[in-house]
Every structure is written in structure tokens, then in C-alpha cells.
Amino acid sequence: MIIITDAHISKATGNYAVFFKMLESLERNSQDLIFLGDIFELWIALPRYEEKIHRDFIAWCRRQKSHRTIGYMEGNHEYYLANERASDFTWCSMNAWRRDATGALFVHGDRINRKDKNYLAFRKLAKNKVSKFIICRLPFGPKITISLKQGLKKTNTKFRLRLPKAEVEAFAQARFAEDVNVIFMGHFHQQYLYRNRDAKELHVLPDWFSTQKVTIYRRNSKEIKHIHWEDVGT
Numbered sequence: 001m002i003i004i005t006d007a008h009i010s011k012a013t014g015n016y017a018v019f020f021k022m023l024e025s026l027e028r029n030s031q032d033l034i035f036l037g038d039i040f041e042l043w044i045a046l047p048r049y050e051e052k053i054h055r056d057f058i059a060w061c062r063r064q065k066s067h068r069t070i071g072y073m074e075g076n077h078e079y080y081l082a083n084e085r086a087s088d089f090t091w092c093s094m095n096a097w098r099r100d101a102t103g104a105l106f107v108h109g110d111r112i113n114r115k116d117k118n119y120l121a122f123r124k125l126a127k128n129k130v131s132k133f134i135i136c137r138l139p140f141g142p143k144i145t146i147s148l149k150q151g152l153k154k155t156n157t158k159f160r161l162r163l164p165k166a167e168v169e170a171f172a173q174a175r176f177a178e179d180v181n182v183i184f185m186g187h188f189h190q191q192y193l194y195r196n197r198d199a200k201e202l203h204v205l206p207d208w209f210s211t212q213k214v215t216i217y218r219r220n221s222k223e224i225k226h227i228h229w230e231d232v233g234t
């Protein structure tokens with residue numbers, strides 16, 4: 001399978017062009033594809049808030065999911081996706097993590113640091129049903145995106161920039177104790193590997209935004225590698 005995380009694509013930065021070029025090249029293989037969150041710099045999955053880049057991405061996923069698995073973990077820059085867009089993917093989850101039948105676990109990572117109380121409170125508020133109801137009906141709709149972005153900036157700058165290794169390891173150990181074999185985490189924009197005494201591994205994946213790397217995980221051989229998307233092949 002191929003895992004892609006933290007692309008933070010937006011119209012403003014223009015990085016969507018390379019991203020869609022990558023999607024086109026990934027059509028040559030049929031491996032499972034998992035988007036691990038924050039694929040967009042901002043995605044509010046409500047009619048007035050979606051832009052062409054979101055709609056183009058959805059169209060691509062709908063076409064691809066007819067012959068391969070397309071999974072999506074909602075990140076902290078993405079809102080209401082799991083409610084509004086679930087049918088456009090093979091699966092879409094807003095849970096803190098998702099575990100598959102083989103014991104692989106996928107987690108965006110923004111809820112790992114329990115000390116980041118401001119962020120967790122902001123998250124709860126921004127992602128709940130009441131907020132969605134209000135945002136849906138605001139007369140000046142899309143302007144809310146400005147305050148959402150400011151909210152994200154204010155709440156987690158201090159925590160986002162450093163990898164909370166103790167919390168990441170505690171999370172890994174708790175999941176490994178529940179028979180999880182391998183963990184893939186995004187969010188921190190920093191590649192990192194934690195391996196416990198039983199050689200079980202948690203991988204924090206490189207962010208696509210600054211590296212254009214994707215992660216290849218071969219279930220049979222357990223091989224894991226992070227490579228540039230142009231080197232993926234078939």
C-alpha cells in the first residue's frame with residue numbers, strides 16, 4: 001500500500017499542480033492508497049466552502065475506488081469530511097485512529113499530545129455538530145475559514161513544531177499491547193521511528209508538503225520505505 005500525509009495543498013501555494021500530477025502517475029499501479037490527513041491546507045467539506053481542488057480530488061478518488069482501496073483519515077485541517085464525503089472513499093474516518101484486519105494502525109497524530117489542552121478544546125469545538133450547523137448557515141460563509149486558520153495557528157504552534165516523543169512512545173506501547181503490529185502516524189512534519197523491545201515499529205511519516213515523499217508498506221514482506229512519488233512505479 002501507499003500512504004500519503006500532510007500535503008497541505010492549496011490554491012495559494014500552487015502545490016496542487018504537482019499533487020495532481022502525482023495522482024495521475026499513481027493510476028499506473030493498483031496498490032491500496034491511504035491519505036493520512038492534512039492533505040489540504042484547509043478543507044471544510046460543506047457545499048459553499050469546497051473549491052475546485054477539493055472537487056477534482058473527490059472526482060479522482062471516486063474513479064479510483066472502483067478498483068482499489070482509497071482510505072482517508074481526517075486531519076486537523078479537514079472538517080466534516082467523514083460525515084459529508086464518506087461515500088467518495090472506500091472508507092473515511094474521523095476517529096483518532098483506525099486499525100485494519102492485519103494489525104496495522106493508521107493515525108493522523110494531532111490528538112497524541114494530551115498536554116496540548118488548548119488545541120484539544122479548540123478541536124472539540126470546531127469539529128462538533130453545533131459548529132457545523134452554524135458554519136453551514138452563516139451569511140458570510142467562507143469568511144469563517146480565516147478565523148479557523150487563525151484558531152489553528154494560535155492553538156498549536158508551540159506543540160506542533162516539536163515531536164512529543166514521550167507521548168508518541170506511550171501511545172505506541174498502549175496500541176502494541178492491544179496486538180497492533182505497526183503504526184503509521186502523520187501530522188508532525190518530521191520523519192521518526194520508534195521501535196520497541198519486540199521490534200514493533202511506529203513510523204512518523206515524512207510530510208508530502210516539504211518532501212514530496214510517500215510511504216510504501218508491503219504487507220507480505222513487512223518492508224517500509226519512504227520514497228519520492230516519482231519513484232513509486234507499478
Ligand SMILES: [Mn+2]
Nearest residue numbers: 038075076187
Ligand atoms: Mn496535522
